[in-house]
Amino acid sequence: MNPLLSRLQPYPFERLRQLHANVTPNPAYKLISLGIGEPRHATPQLIKDALSASLAGLASYPGTLGSAPLRQAMSDWMARRYGGLAVDPATQILPVNGSREALFALAQTVIDASQPGATVVCPNPFYQIYEGAALLAGAQTWFAPSDPARNFAVDWAGVPEAVWAKTQLVFVCSPGNPTGAVMGLAEWELLFRLSDQYGFVIASDECYSEIYFRDEAPLGGLQAASQLGRHDFKNLIALTSLSKRSNVPGLRSGFVAGDAAIIKSFLLYRTYHGSAMSPVVQAASLAAWSDEQHVEDNRALYREKFAAVTPLLASVMDVALPDAGFYLWAAIPPAFKGSDTAFSAELLGFYNVVVLPGSYLARDAQGHNPGAGRIRMALVAETAECVEAAQRIVQFIHSKVH
Numbered sequence: 001m002n003p004l005l006s007r008l009q010p011y012p013f014e015r016l017r018q019l020h021a022n023v024t025p026n027p028a029y030k031l032i033s034l035g036i037g038e039p040r041h042a043t044p045q046l047i048k049d050a051l052s053a054s055l056a057g058l059a060s061y062p063g064t065l066g067s068a069p070l071r072q073a074m075s076d077w078m079a080r081r082y083g084g085l086a087v088d089p090a091t092q093i094l095p096v097n098g099s100r101e102a103l104f105a106l107a108q109t110v111i112d113a114s115q116p117g118a119t120v121v122c123p124n125p126f127y128q129i130y131e132g133a134a135l136l137a138g139a140q141t142w143f144a145p146s147d148p149a150r151n152f153a154v155d156w157a158g159v160p161e162a163v164w165a166k167t168q169l170v171f172v173c174s175p176g177n178p179t180g181a182v183m184g185l186a187e188w189e190l191l192f193r194l195s196d197q198y199g200f201v202i203a204s205d206e207c208y209s210e211i212y213f214r215d216e217a218p219l220g221g222l223q224a225a226s227q228l229g230r231h232d233f234k235n236l237i238a239l240t241s242l243s244k245r246s247n248v249p250g251l252r253s254g255f256v257a258g259d260a261a262i263i264k265s266f267l268l269y270r271t272y273h274g275s276a277m278s279p280v281v282q283a284a285s286l287a288a289w290s291d292e293q294h295v296e297d298n299r300a301l302y303r304e305k306f307a308a309v310t311p312l313l314a315s316v317m318d319v320a321l322p323d324a325g326f327y328l329w330a331a332i333p334p335a336f337k338g339s340d341t342a343f344s345a346e347l348l349g350f351y352n353v354v355v356l357p358g359s360y361l362a363r364d365a366q367g368h369n370p371g372a373g374r375i376r377m378a379l380v381a382e383t384a385e386c387v388e389a390a391q392r393i394v395q396f397i398h399s400k401v402h
């Protein structure tokens with residue numbers, strides 16, 4: 001067996017299952033889960049129609065590069081979404097089967113584990129695939145905490161020089177899971193400067209980019225690069241996905257875009273890995289990237305939901321509307337003595353609501369776990385169900401505090 005497998009940590013949902021295994025939920029309430037961040041709004045008809053209209057595609061093997069019209073549709077979407085951004089569909093874009101596999105595979109492509117101390121820098125808390133991708137590529141991880149005092153911006157400036165010197169890959173998550181924070185241009189400028197100095201690749205995970213609550217859409221990594229005159233996107237790859245944008249987590253479709261030299265190596269890796277996108281999925285994806293109405297409708301649903309739920313919870317705990325994404329990342333009240341796991345277990349027991357302990361999404365690093373004392377709530381269910389969950393959480397906290 002590959003010895004690196006033993007370095008993998010248990011996935012947060014497995015830890016949650018174990019935490020809840022001995023809890024008997026109050027039968028007076030119906031279960032509401034805010035635990036898993038899986039989109040649950042309806043899949044748009046136009047995507048289903050495009051899928052069923054292209055079943056003839058099942059009869060042929062697809063190329064790993066994807067069809068030219070699909071890559072053109074992706075490039076056109078980027079130009080519309082990011083203020084005329086120019087991304088060459090021939091050399092700077094590749095379709096991927098969801099951003100999860102692409103995040104993982106990209107690390108396998110760029111990491112040179114023969115270099116002593118090969119390091120991957122990750123935000124903390126973070127999407128768990130970053131860590132697994134780094135460890136299975138034979139690298140070690142270094143976790144940079146997000147700072148609640150700066151709207152959960154990651155403390156890139158606090159990463160020691162000796163760590164940067166060994167860093168080959170940096171994962172960026174903007175909008176962040178679980179924090180919802182969006183990186184601004186100054187933060188990008190800092191990372192680009194560090195990337196130029198130390199030669200690392202930046203993987204910018206942007207799969208929540210279309211669900212946002214401010215007037216201005218989140219800045220994209222490639223957009224930031226272009227605004228700073230880096231039109232070749234040197235050492236930068238952005239990863240995006242239809243899962244959340246278009247409510248098709250089961251389609252497994254996204255794309256990567258950026259530095260043509262990295263895309264070329266990634267294509268080579270993917271050809272051997274066997275991760276070409278099905279022609280049927282390519283057709284449905286082309287339809288999805290070419291339509292914006294369903295994305296606006298989807299965003300409106302989230303805005304309405306967050307507007308209804310956030311004030312309820314903000315009356316009892318430290319939580320605010322995020323920049324973007326579909327999570328609330330809340331600090332639990334002092335009465336719980338910082339135990340996010342006890343909060344989660346007791347809430348399930350008394351009110352049959354599932355929330356994810358924040359400490360499961362972060363690692364102990366530099367002496368603390370930046371997820372401890374926090375919970376993540378995914379507002380993916382219908383608004384009425386999320387409001388009901390929030391009302392139960394309010395009651396739960398009142399019962400504990402009074």
Ligand SMILES: Cc1ncc(COP(=O)(O)O)c(C=O)c1O
Pocket residue numbers: 037097098099100101127173176177205207240241242243244249253254
């Ligand atoms: C931050 C982040 N990145 C990537 C993904 C993977 O999404 P997908 O593979 O569906 O594109 C997720 C899924 O939850 C996520 O939260």
